Amino acid sequence: MAVPIIIDCDPGHDDVLAIWLAAGNPDIDLRAITTVAGNGSLEHTTLNARVATTVAAIAGVPIAAGAAGPLTRKLRTAPHIHGDNALGGVELPEPTTPLDPRTAIELIVDTLNSSTETVTLVPTGPLTNIGQLIQEHPEVLPKVERIVWMGGSTTRGNMTAYAEFNAWVDPEAIDIVVKSGIPFTMVGLNITHQALITQDVIERIAAIGNQTSAFGVQLLRFFNSTYEAAEGMSDGPLHDPITVALLADPNVVESIESHIDVEVNGTYTAGATCIDIHDMLGQPNNVTVPIRLNVDRYWDLIVDAIAHLR
Ligand code: BDR
Ligand code: CA
Numbered sequence: 081m082a083v084p085i086i087i088d089c090d091p092g093h094d095d096v097l098a099i100w101l102a103a104g105n106p107d108i109d110l111r112a113i114t115t116v117a118g119n120g121s122l123e124h125t126t127l128n129a130r131v132a133t134t135v136a137a138i139a140g141v142p143i144a145a146g147a148a149g150p151l152t153r154k155l156r157t158a159p160h161i162h163g164d165n166a167l168g169g170v171e172l173p174e175p176t177t178p179l180d181p182r183t184a185i186e187l188i189v190d191t192l193n194s195s196t197e198t199v200t201l202v203p204t205g206p207l208t209n210i211g212q213l214i215q216e217h218p219e220v221l222p223k224v225e226r227i228v229w230m231g232g233s234t235t236r237g238n239m240t241a242y243a244e245f246n247a248w249v250d251p252e253a254i255d256i257v258v259k260s261g262i263p264f265t266m267v268g269l270n271i272t273h274q275a276l277i278t279q280d281v282i283e284r285i286a287a288i289g290n291q292t293s294a295f296g297v298q299l300l301r302f303f304n305s306t307y308e309a310a311e312g313m314s315d316g317p318l319h320d321p322i323t324v325a326l327l328a329d330p331n332v333v334e335s336i337e338s339h340i341d342v343e344v345n346g347t348y349t350a351g352a353t354c355i356d357i358h359d360m361l362g363q364p365n366n367v368t369v370p371i372r373l374n375v376d377r378y379w380d381l382i383v384d385a386i387a388h389l390r
Pocket of ligand 1: 204245
Protein backbone atom coordinates (compact mmCIF):
# COMPACT_ATOMS: atom_id res chain seq x y z
CA MET A 81 0.00 0.00 0.00
CA ALA A 82 1.22 3.50 -0.80
CA VAL A 83 2.28 5.46 2.31
CA PRO A 84 -0.32 8.16 3.12
CA ILE A 85 1.36 11.48 3.90
CA ILE A 86 0.70 15.16 4.50
CA ILE A 87 3.49 17.54 3.45
CA ASP A 88 3.83 20.66 5.62
CA CYS A 89 6.22 22.95 3.78
CA ASP A 90 7.67 26.43 3.13
CA PRO A 91 8.44 26.38 -0.61
CA GLY A 92 11.34 27.02 -1.20
CA HIS A 93 13.13 25.33 -4.10
CA ASP A 94 13.82 21.99 -2.42
CA ASP A 95 10.30 21.88 -0.91
CA VAL A 96 8.91 22.02 -4.46
CA LEU A 97 10.90 18.91 -5.38
CA ALA A 98 9.62 17.17 -2.24
CA ILE A 99 6.05 17.87 -3.40
CA TRP A 100 6.84 16.56 -6.89
CA LEU A 101 8.50 13.41 -5.52
CA ALA A 102 5.45 12.72 -3.35
CA ALA A 103 3.01 13.27 -6.21
CA GLY A 104 5.01 11.38 -8.82
CA ASN A 105 6.06 8.32 -6.83
CA PRO A 106 3.59 5.42 -6.84
CA ASP A 107 4.54 4.32 -3.31
CA ILE A 108 3.41 7.64 -1.80
CA ASP A 109 -0.19 8.75 -1.35
CA LEU A 110 -0.09 12.55 -0.99
CA ARG A 111 -3.28 13.47 0.90
CA ALA A 112 -2.75 17.19 1.62
CA ILE A 113 -0.24 20.05 1.51
CA THR A 114 -0.03 22.67 4.24
CA THR A 115 2.19 25.72 4.30
CA VAL A 116 4.14 27.62 6.91
CA ALA A 117 6.27 30.74 6.95
CA GLY A 118 9.98 29.97 6.75
CA ASN A 119 11.96 30.41 3.58
CA GLY A 120 9.63 33.33 2.91
CA SER A 121 6.46 34.91 4.24
CA LEU A 122 3.35 32.72 4.50
CA GLU A 123 1.89 34.59 1.55
CA HIS A 124 4.84 33.60 -0.64
CA THR A 125 5.22 30.00 0.57
CA THR A 126 1.49 29.40 0.05
CA LEU A 127 1.51 30.90 -3.43
CA ASN A 128 4.62 28.84 -4.23
CA ALA A 129 2.95 25.58 -3.13
CA ARG A 130 0.10 26.37 -5.51
CA VAL A 131 2.60 27.17 -8.28
CA ALA A 132 4.43 23.87 -7.67
CA THR A 133 1.22 21.88 -8.06
CA THR A 134 0.07 23.95 -11.03
CA VAL A 135 3.31 23.42 -12.97
CA ALA A 136 3.21 19.66 -12.38
CA ALA A 137 -0.59 19.39 -12.89
CA ILE A 138 -1.09 17.85 -9.43
CA ALA A 139 -4.86 17.97 -8.95
CA GLY A 140 -7.10 16.94 -6.07
CA VAL A 141 -4.57 17.54 -3.29
CA PRO A 142 -5.92 20.27 -0.97
CA ILE A 143 -3.54 23.08 -0.03
CA ALA A 144 -4.11 25.14 3.12
CA ALA A 145 -2.16 27.96 4.72
CA GLY A 146 -0.84 27.69 8.27
CA ALA A 147 1.25 29.78 10.64
CA ALA A 148 2.53 33.17 9.49
CA GLY A 149 5.40 33.00 11.96
CA PRO A 150 7.04 30.92 14.70
CA LEU A 151 5.22 30.03 17.97
CA THR A 152 6.99 32.63 20.08
CA ARG A 153 9.73 34.27 18.02
CA LYS A 154 9.82 36.83 15.26
CA LEU A 155 9.91 35.36 11.73
CA ARG A 156 13.29 35.24 10.01
CA THR A 157 13.39 34.14 6.35
CA ALA A 158 16.06 32.92 3.90
CA PRO A 159 16.26 35.33 0.93
CA HIS A 160 20.01 34.65 0.64
CA ILE A 161 19.19 31.09 -0.49
CA HIS A 162 15.65 31.25 -1.93
CA GLY A 163 15.33 34.84 -3.18
CA ASP A 164 12.91 37.53 -2.00
CA ASN A 165 9.76 35.52 -2.87
CA ALA A 166 11.17 32.18 -1.59
CA LEU A 167 11.18 30.83 -5.17
CA GLY A 168 13.64 33.03 -6.99
CA GLY A 169 15.20 32.44 -10.41
CA VAL A 170 12.09 31.48 -12.31
CA GLU A 171 9.01 33.24 -13.61
CA LEU A 172 6.01 32.01 -11.64
CA PRO A 173 2.85 31.18 -13.58
CA GLU A 174 -0.53 32.23 -12.21
CA PRO A 175 -1.55 29.24 -10.06
CA THR A 176 -4.68 27.32 -11.05
CA THR A 177 -4.75 24.99 -8.05
CA PRO A 178 -7.11 26.50 -5.48
CA LEU A 179 -6.37 27.51 -1.90
CA ASP A 180 -8.45 25.49 0.54
CA PRO A 181 -10.47 27.79 2.85
CA ARG A 182 -9.50 25.77 5.93
CA THR A 183 -6.44 26.59 8.03
CA ALA A 184 -3.50 24.18 7.86
CA ILE A 185 -4.44 22.80 11.28
CA GLU A 186 -8.07 22.26 10.23
CA LEU A 187 -6.97 20.50 7.04
CA ILE A 188 -4.54 18.24 8.90
CA VAL A 189 -7.18 17.38 11.52
CA ASP A 190 -9.81 16.64 8.84
CA THR A 191 -7.36 14.55 6.81
CA LEU A 192 -6.38 12.50 9.87
CA ASN A 193 -9.98 12.05 11.00
CA SER A 194 -11.22 10.95 7.59
CA SER A 195 -8.41 8.45 7.04
CA THR A 196 -8.97 4.79 7.84
CA GLU A 197 -5.19 4.36 8.19
CA THR A 198 -2.63 6.30 10.18
CA VAL A 199 -0.96 9.10 8.21
CA THR A 200 2.67 10.25 8.21
CA LEU A 201 3.38 13.97 8.65
CA VAL A 202 6.25 15.25 6.51
CA PRO A 203 7.31 18.76 7.58
CA THR A 204 10.02 20.32 5.39
CA GLY A 205 10.05 23.74 7.03
CA PRO A 206 9.89 25.13 10.58
CA LEU A 207 7.78 22.86 12.84
CA THR A 208 5.36 25.63 13.83
CA ASN A 209 2.18 24.05 12.42
CA ILE A 210 3.04 20.63 13.81
CA GLY A 211 3.80 22.04 17.25
CA GLN A 212 0.47 23.86 17.20
CA LEU A 213 -1.36 20.68 16.11
CA ILE A 214 0.15 18.75 19.01
CA GLN A 215 -0.78 21.46 21.51
CA GLU A 216 -4.31 22.06 20.25
CA HIS A 217 -5.48 18.64 19.01
CA PRO A 218 -4.21 15.81 21.18
CA GLU A 219 -7.32 13.80 20.22
CA VAL A 220 -6.10 13.27 16.62
CA LEU A 221 -2.51 12.36 17.44
CA PRO A 222 -3.19 8.58 17.53
CA LYS A 223 -3.89 8.91 13.80
CA VAL A 224 -0.33 10.17 13.19
CA GLU A 225 1.91 7.27 12.14
CA ARG A 226 5.15 9.21 12.51
CA ILE A 227 6.74 12.59 11.79
CA VAL A 228 9.58 12.73 9.25
CA TRP A 229 11.12 16.21 9.35
CA MET A 230 13.83 17.89 7.32
CA GLY A 231 15.71 20.04 9.76
CA GLY A 232 18.45 20.04 12.35
CA SER A 233 21.86 18.48 12.14
CA THR A 234 24.02 16.01 14.05
CA THR A 235 26.98 18.30 13.40
CA ARG A 236 27.04 22.02 12.60
CA GLY A 237 24.34 24.39 11.40
CA ASN A 238 23.78 26.52 8.31
CA MET A 239 22.37 29.64 10.00
CA THR A 240 24.46 29.74 13.16
CA ALA A 241 27.37 27.58 14.20
CA TYR A 242 24.99 24.92 15.55
CA ALA A 243 21.51 25.66 14.17
CA GLU A 244 20.10 24.54 10.85
CA PHE A 245 17.60 26.99 9.26
CA ASN A 246 14.27 25.19 9.97
CA ALA A 247 15.42 24.54 13.54
CA TRP A 248 16.70 28.07 14.05
CA VAL A 249 13.39 29.63 12.95
CA ASP A 250 11.27 27.82 15.56
CA PRO A 251 13.18 25.87 18.24
CA GLU A 252 10.18 25.87 20.61
CA ALA A 253 8.12 23.94 18.06
CA ILE A 254 10.78 21.22 17.80
CA ASP A 255 10.75 20.92 21.59
CA ILE A 256 7.00 20.24 21.53
CA VAL A 257 7.41 17.62 18.79
CA VAL A 258 10.22 15.70 20.47
CA LYS A 259 8.37 15.67 23.78
CA SER A 260 5.11 14.46 22.15
CA GLY A 261 6.10 10.80 22.02
CA ILE A 262 5.17 10.59 18.32
CA PRO A 263 7.84 8.59 16.45
CA PHE A 264 10.19 11.24 15.05
CA THR A 265 12.75 11.09 12.26
CA MET A 266 15.19 13.98 11.81
CA VAL A 267 16.61 14.33 8.30
CA GLY A 268 19.43 16.73 9.13
CA LEU A 269 22.20 18.52 7.27
CA ASN A 270 24.48 15.61 8.11
CA ILE A 271 22.67 13.55 5.45
CA THR A 272 21.22 16.24 3.18
CA HIS A 273 24.73 17.44 2.34
CA GLN A 274 25.25 14.04 0.69
CA ALA A 275 22.55 14.95 -1.91
CA LEU A 276 24.53 17.34 -4.06
CA ILE A 277 22.92 18.81 -7.19
CA THR A 278 25.70 18.07 -9.66
CA GLN A 279 25.74 19.08 -13.30
CA ASP A 280 25.04 15.44 -14.13
CA VAL A 281 21.87 15.52 -12.01
CA ILE A 282 20.68 18.72 -13.70
CA GLU A 283 21.30 17.19 -17.13
CA ARG A 284 19.32 14.07 -16.20
CA ILE A 285 16.38 16.18 -15.07
CA ALA A 286 16.59 18.37 -18.18
CA ALA A 287 16.57 15.26 -20.38
CA ILE A 288 13.13 14.24 -19.04
CA GLY A 289 11.83 16.95 -21.31
CA ASN A 290 8.47 17.78 -19.72
CA GLN A 291 7.14 21.06 -18.30
CA THR A 292 7.94 20.06 -14.72
CA SER A 293 11.54 19.17 -15.55
CA ALA A 294 12.09 22.47 -17.40
CA PHE A 295 10.80 24.44 -14.39
CA GLY A 296 12.83 22.22 -12.06
CA VAL A 297 16.08 22.86 -13.92
CA GLN A 298 15.58 26.62 -13.48
CA LEU A 299 14.91 26.12 -9.78
CA LEU A 300 18.00 23.98 -9.29
CA ARG A 301 20.28 26.33 -11.22
CA PHE A 302 19.15 29.29 -9.08
CA PHE A 303 19.52 27.23 -5.88
CA ASN A 304 23.07 26.23 -6.85
CA SER A 305 23.96 29.85 -7.61
CA THR A 306 22.81 31.06 -4.19
CA TYR A 307 24.54 28.16 -2.44
CA GLU A 308 27.73 29.08 -4.28
CA ALA A 309 27.41 32.72 -3.15
CA ALA A 310 26.37 31.91 0.43
CA GLU A 311 28.35 28.78 1.25
CA GLY A 312 30.86 28.36 -1.57
CA MET A 313 29.08 25.19 -2.73
CA SER A 314 28.55 25.19 -6.50
CA ASP A 315 26.57 21.92 -6.15
CA GLY A 316 23.95 22.75 -3.51
CA PRO A 317 22.31 20.12 -1.28
CA LEU A 318 18.75 19.04 -2.14
CA HIS A 319 17.55 18.73 1.45
CA ASP A 320 13.78 18.34 1.65
CA PRO A 321 12.92 15.43 -0.72
CA ILE A 322 15.00 13.00 1.38
CA THR A 323 12.04 12.90 3.79
CA VAL A 324 9.72 11.62 1.06
CA ALA A 325 12.38 9.40 -0.52
CA LEU A 326 12.91 7.39 2.67
CA LEU A 327 9.16 6.78 2.93
CA ALA A 328 8.97 5.64 -0.70
CA ASP A 329 12.03 3.42 -0.30
CA PRO A 330 13.37 2.87 3.24
CA ASN A 331 16.60 1.45 1.76
CA VAL A 332 17.57 4.83 0.36
CA VAL A 333 19.03 5.70 3.80
CA GLU A 334 20.79 4.02 6.70
CA SER A 335 19.71 5.34 10.10
CA ILE A 336 20.60 5.21 13.76
CA GLU A 337 18.36 5.47 16.82
CA SER A 338 19.37 8.12 19.32
CA HIS A 339 18.23 10.73 21.84
CA ILE A 340 17.47 14.33 20.87
CA ASP A 341 17.06 17.49 22.91
CA VAL A 342 16.73 20.91 21.33
CA GLU A 343 18.36 24.05 22.65
CA VAL A 344 15.66 26.68 23.16
CA ASN A 345 17.61 29.11 25.34
CA GLY A 346 21.20 29.31 24.15
CA THR A 347 22.62 32.74 23.48
CA TYR A 348 24.72 31.31 20.66
CA THR A 349 23.10 27.91 20.19
CA ALA A 350 19.29 28.39 20.03
CA GLY A 351 17.91 25.80 17.61
CA ALA A 352 20.82 23.38 18.02
CA THR A 353 19.52 19.82 17.74
CA CYS A 354 21.56 17.94 20.34
CA ILE A 355 21.72 14.35 19.10
CA ASP A 356 23.39 12.17 21.74
CA ILE A 357 25.12 9.91 19.21
CA HIS A 358 27.55 8.46 21.75
CA ASP A 359 24.84 7.99 24.42
CA MET A 360 26.58 10.22 26.94
CA LEU A 361 23.30 10.95 28.75
CA GLY A 362 21.88 7.43 28.96
CA GLN A 363 18.46 8.79 27.97
CA PRO A 364 15.86 6.75 26.05
CA ASN A 365 15.97 6.90 22.26
CA ASN A 366 13.42 9.35 20.88
CA VAL A 367 14.66 10.03 17.37
CA THR A 368 15.60 8.15 14.22
CA VAL A 369 18.49 9.83 12.44
CA PRO A 370 19.32 8.94 8.83
CA ILE A 371 23.09 9.14 8.45
CA ARG A 372 23.93 7.64 5.04
CA LEU A 373 22.24 8.27 1.69
CA ASN A 374 22.22 5.97 -1.32
CA VAL A 375 22.86 8.91 -3.63
CA ASP A 376 22.23 7.11 -6.94
CA ARG A 377 18.95 5.65 -5.72
CA TYR A 378 17.86 9.08 -4.42
CA TRP A 379 18.32 10.78 -7.79
CA ASP A 380 16.66 7.85 -9.58
CA LEU A 381 13.58 8.37 -7.38
CA ILE A 382 13.52 12.11 -8.16
CA VAL A 383 14.00 11.64 -11.91
CA ASP A 384 11.36 8.88 -12.11
CA ALA A 385 8.84 11.00 -10.19
CA ILE A 386 9.32 14.06 -12.39
CA ALA A 387 8.98 11.86 -15.47
CA HIS A 388 5.54 10.78 -14.16
CA LEU A 389 4.34 14.37 -13.92
CA ARG A 390 3.30 16.72 -16.69
C1 BDR B 1 16.21 23.83 4.97
O1 BDR B 1 16.00 25.23 5.02
C2 BDR B 1 15.40 25.70 3.84
O2 BDR B 1 16.18 26.70 3.29
C3 BDR B 1 15.26 24.51 2.90
O3 BDR B 1 14.01 24.55 2.23
C4 BDR B 1 15.35 23.31 3.82
O4 BDR B 1 14.09 22.93 4.31
C5 BDR B 1 17.69 23.54 4.87
O5 BDR B 1 18.39 24.07 5.95
CA1 CA C 1 12.02 23.72 3.33
